[in-house]
Amino acid sequence: MNALEQTILLEPATLAEALQLQADEATRGLPLAGGTDLMVQWESGVRPPPPRALNIKSLPELRELQLDNSTLVIGAGVTHATLRRAPLVCEHAPSLAHAAAEIGGAQIQALGTIGGSIGNASPAGDLAPSLLVADAEVELASVRGARRVPVASFLLGYRKLDLAPDELIVRFHIPVLPPGAREGWRKLGPRAAQAISKVMGSYRGRIENGRIAQFAVALGSVAPTAIRLRGVEQWLIGRAIDSDTLAGAEQRAADEVHPIADIRSTAEYRRWVSGRLVRSFLEQLATS
Amino acid sequence: MKKIIRTWTINGEARTVEIPPMRRLLDVLREDLELKGTKEGCGEGECGACSVLLNGEPVTACLIAAGQVPEGADILTVEGLERTEGGRLLQKLYVEKGAAQCGFCIPGMLIASYAYLQNPDRDNTDHALRDAHAGNICRCTGYVKIVEAVRAAAEQWPKPSPLPSPGGRG
Numbered sequence: 252m253n254a255l256e257q258t259i260l261l262e263p264a265t266l267a268e269a270l271q272l273q274a275d276e277a278t279r280g281l282p283l284a285g286g287t288d289l290m291v292q293w294e295s296g297v298r299p300p301p302p303r304a305l306n307i308k309s310l311p312e313l314r315e316l317q318l319d320n321s322t323l324v325i326g327a328g329v330t331h332a333t334l335r336r337a338p339l340v341c342e343h344a345p346s347l348a349h350a351a352a353e354i355g356g357a358q359i360q361a362l363g364t365i366g367g368s369i370g371n372a373s374p375a376g377d378l379a380p381s382l383l384v385a386d387a388e389v390e391l392a393s394v395r396g397a398r399r400v401p402v403a404s405f406l407l408g409y410r411k412l413d414l415a416p417d418e419l420i421v422r423f424h425i426p427v428l429p430p431g432a433r434e435g436w437r438k439l440g441p442r443a444a445q446a447i448s449k450v451m452g453s454y455r456g457r458i459e460n461g462r463i464a465q466f467a468v469a470l471g472s473v474a475p476t477a478i479r480l481r482g483v484e485q486w487l488i489g490r491a492i493d494s495d496t497l498a499g500a501e502q503r504a505a506d507e508v509h510p511i512a513d514i515r516s517t518a519e520y521r522r523w524v525s526g527r528l529v530r531s532f533l534e535q536l537a538t539s
Numbered sequence: 540m541k542k543i544i545r546t547w548t549i550n551g552e553a554r555t556v557e558i559p560p561m562r563r564l565l566d567v568l569r570e571d572l573e574l575k576g577t578k579e580g581c582g583e584g585e586c587g588a589c590s591v592l593l594n595g596e597p598v599t600a601c602l603i604a605a606g607q608v609p610e611g612a613d614i615l616t617v618e619g620l621e622r623t624e625g626g627r628l629l630q631k632l633y634v635e636k637g638a639a640q641c642g643f644c645i646p647g648m649l650i651a652s653y654a655y656l657q658n659p660d661r662d663n664t665d666h667a668l669r670d671a672h673a674g675n676i677c678r679c680t681g682y683v684k685i686v687e688a689v690r691a692a693a694e695q696w697p698k699p700s701p702l703p704s705p706g707g708r709g
């Protein structure tokens with residue numbers, strides 16, 4: 252029997268049961284959702300299998316997807332396949348739907364979840380930028396109670412989250428795309444599918460009377476977590492999208508990121524691409 | 540290790556297994572159930588050779604702990620494909636178009652094709668067809684003949700779906 256088969260699989264039937272198990276160190280298991288990160292890490296030996304895994308894949312409470320006034324509520328267990336297809340997501344958080352559609356291939360999309368993408372805490376997770384530009388919040392729960400945190404402050408650092416060991420990610424609250432605003436998503440990698448991004452990102456913006464009234468942009472794989480480029484955003488407000496604005500934003504974006512070199516790309520290339528991505532977002536916004 | 544007992548519908552038949560819950564679905568299919576048609580390529584979800592349909596959706600069986608597959612789940616492997624009209628059509632067209640060379644990726648590729656073609660809302664553009672196969676890597680064909688086979692199958696695809704409806708998936 253291999254090492255993974257020694258792991259005990261806990262199978263709570265409800266969220267309450269799951270939280271009860273997580274409350275005590277002696278019964279707690281590592282949350283296992285779609286397994287598209289964990290199974291790979293365990294099988295490749297990057298990380299040893301834990302003594303206990305907590306199967307949260309079948310928990311009905313994590314599967315919700317609904318519109319609550321002007322907030323889209325998405326359960327942590329909603330899969331990428333659902334995100335890309337659900338009319339509610341396509342309409343109210345289009346860049347999230349677009350990002351989900353470009354994760355892995357159909358098989359990974361059918362398994363992987365939004366909770367797992369954020370829970371994996373990788374700077375290359377493709378869903379974080381779209382949550383950041385929407386000022387989304389993540390809701391966490393434990394037997395101690397529930398709390399809501401902005402995704403921006405939930406992502407503490409490389410593989411670090413503001414998540415206590417007894418807590419589970421339950422759902423995301425995503426302010427819908429406001430009237431007149433537009434979103435976009437773009438990812439650069441070695442091939443179109445089934446590839447981890449070198450740089451990727453999303454924006455949400457709105458033009459009013461020919462000037463930028465609102466602009467949020469977030470990039471991933473350019474820092475220890477996905478980040479908002481607050482400096483560029485502030486600089487852009489009130490400007491018309493002309494060639495000076497495009498050049499200025501491109502330069503500022505390249506200056507604002509602090510990427511590293513790794514097996515997937517060099518820091519220099521990532522910095523350059525970051526600027527180009529922001530420029531292309533603005534060009535797209537200008538044509539809206 | 541405490542084993543679990545699960546009964547699933549595999550290729551239309553009820554099959555019961557007694558297994559460690561963290562055994563990969565791929566190993567349960569190949570070793571416990573001796574369904575060797577499903578292949579292991581990379582073991583990391585990248586290549587798609589181990590694709591099967593789980594409640595109507597294509598998934599990589601190497602990334603699934605069998606204990607996560609609920610009681611009563613419906614699983615279709617390449618062995619079950621030839622029992623379906625669409626599966627037989629795909630088989631014929633893959634042969635006619637020369638879509639298989641070494642053949643190792645083909646069980647998973649056929650599953651991806653079948654999943655794509657079974658979707659009544661399928662988008663018939665070249666992009667959508669290729670996107671539906673993006674999780675399956677083939678090192679021989681260059682994909683052109685696979686795309687031709689699937690495009691031909693799309694034109695002749697049988698209307699009513701013989702596949703049980705997906706149950707309980709978001």
Ligand SMILES: Cc1cc2nc3c(=O)[nH]c(=O)nc-3n(C[C@H](O)[C@H](O)[C@H](O)COP(=O)(O)OP(=O)(O)OC[C@H]3O[C@@H](n4cnc5c(N)ncnc54)[C@H](O)[C@@H]3O)c2cc1C
Binds near residue numbers: 363
């Ligand atoms: C072949 C392949 C291609 C891929 N391509 C891409 C890609 O293009 N872009 C991309 O972004 N990702 C990609 N991925 C990575 C992966 O699909 C995602 O990160 C996925 O969203 C993880 O979700 P999951 O449900 O499978 O997580 P799991 O593997 O089950 O869990 C991941 C982590 O999150 C934790 N976790 C999960 N759910 C919760 C919860 N509710 N509360 C607390 N913690 C939780 C787990 O404990 C674990 O630490 C790819 C993976 C593979 C195998």
